[in-house]
Amino acid sequence: MKITVQRSGGIAAMTRVWSVEAVSDDDKERWMPIVEACPWDEAKSQARTVNEPDRFMYSIRAGQRRATLPERAVTGPWQELVECAKAEGSESRGRLGARR
Amino acid sequence: MLCSIVPPYMLRRIAAQSEPRLWAVARAAKESLLHIKDLQAVRAAPAPSTPPSVVAAKPSPPKRTIYDADTSENLPGRVVRKEGAAPIGDAAADEAYDGLGSTHRLYAEIFGRDSIDGAGLALDATVHYGNLYDNAFWDGNQMVFGDGDGEIFQRFTKSVSVIGHELAHGVTQFTAGLNYRNQAGALNESMSDVFGVLVEQYLKKETTEQASWLIGEGLFTDKVQGAALRSMKAPGTAYDDDILGKDPQPDSMDTYVRTSADNGGVHINSGIPNRAFYLVASELGGNAWGAPGQIWYGTLTSGSLPSACTFGKFAKTTAATAEELFGVGSVEHDAVLKAWETVKVKV
Numbered sequence A: 001m002k003i004t005v006q007r008s009g010g011i012a013a014m015t016r017v018w019s020v021e022a023v024s025d026d027d028k029e030r031w032m033p034i035v036e037a038c039p040w041d042e043a044k045s046q047a048r049t050v051n052e053p054d055r056f057m058y059s060i061r062a063g064q065r066r067a068t069l070p071e072r073a074v075t076g077p078w079q080e081l082v083e084c085a086k087a088e089g090s091e092s093r094g095r096l097g098a099r100r
Numbered sequence B: 001m002l003c004s005i006v007p008p009y010m011l012r013r014i015a016a017q018s019e020p021r022l023w024a025v026a027r028a029a030k031e032s033l034l035h036i037k038d039l040q041a042v043r044a045a046p047a048p049s050t051p052p053s054v055v056a057a058k059p060s061p062p063k064r065t066i067y068d069a070d071t072s073e074n075l076p077g078r079v080v081r082k083e084g085a086a087p088i089g090d091a092a093a094d095e096a097y098d099g100l101g102s103t104h105r106l107y108a109e110i111f112g113r114d115s116i117d118g119a120g121l122a123l124d125a126t127v128h129y130g131n132l133y134d135n136a137f138w139d140g141n142q143m144v145f146g147d148g149d150g151e152i153f154q155r156f157t158k159s160v161s162v163i164g165h166e167l168a169h170g171v172t173q174f175t176a177g178l179n180y181r182n183q184a185g186a187l188n189e190s191m192s193d194v195f196g197v198l199v200e201q202y203l204k205k206e207t208t209e210q211a212s213w214l215i216g217e218g219l220f221t222d223k224v225q226g227a228a229l230r231s232m233k234a235p236g237t238a239y240d241d242d243i244l245g246k247d248p249q250p251d252s253m254d255t256y257v258r259t260s261a262d263n264g265g266v267h268i269n270s271g272i273p274n275r276a277f278y279l280v281a282s283e284l285g286g287n288a289w290g291a292p293g294q295i296w297y298g299t300l301t302s303g304s305l306p307s308a309c310t311f312g313k314f315a316k317t318t319a320a321t322a323e324e325l326f327g328v329g330s331v332e333h334d335a336v337l338k339a340w341e342t343v344k345v346k347v
């Protein structure tokens, strides 16, 4: 299972991406509860809440699941998932956007 | 009931005043003109409770409070400096205090605006927010500044244009209420960049020619290859760094970026209206807080921008505002039309 956390926005608008590849049984055993704890279905409605100017936006993927959350909504299990991905994931700086 | 005793042609002349001390009066005159237009459009409607006045109310002095979050994410934190108190020796807190003052001064002295909401709103800011937090934001009520990670960013209070940027989000919230998504979001961002640089230019008394037109100059550490977060004069050229990559801002509609990140690229496509403002200032020369600032402020507060405003609608409104303030075919009106043509936004 691949876990990806993309943080975009902020006044500087520099996108950062942290990725974790949970391949071994040990890794999966550790990451599954963290991923399962997140309310993925509720996230759909949160994505529509108005973001505060210059706050970060998080796009989170784990396997087939996806969620887009404003920074303010990254609390509880989401915060746990994001913090773990930042701490253990490999980082790449996402280049924003293929130009049209 | 048409209550203004000053005829529209005279209001128009007052509105076109180039004397800085008369701008507050000129603004009120312009608002009266718009008001008359509204009245003419809805003559059947009931009379307004407050008649337009040519004399703007005098803005009140700032009411600043600086808080310290002590690297937590709890807002607002503990009070460290109140209005009128001496500097406390904490760089971030004192920079925030001074930056709020400079921002308040621009709105009061140049636009005749009484604080962020136009009604003397107290200005609150929290510094030392979060652990090595790489950002600054406006949360709907106050400003929040992080210390930066020390690797890429230094503390976010170092740049007065950033402080002005955050407060301008408050002004936009209380006026046009532009959505923070897609083109309306990019306009919201651009408003903050425009009034952010004007705070800095007015503080330093820099003309268009002397100013850097950079947002967040001095925020990067020495390790970064870059001058600032954004350039209004030349969007896309503020930084080019091995780790950060290149400044992704477009400078015309030809290179408009479609992305789902960053609320639809609000900090990216803002480069287009940012450059339009710079081009107007450059064409007219002198102080950007003069005619260019008056046109943009007049547009923001015109009441005719929808919350889902597009670049095209915004451009049309700047042209209408320039026409209202300076007349058709004036150099100001022409400069606005030419600027939008250069960045390829249809007026």
Ligand SMILES: [Zn+2]
Pocket: A011, A053, A054, B165, B169, B189, B192
């Ligand atoms: Zn902003």
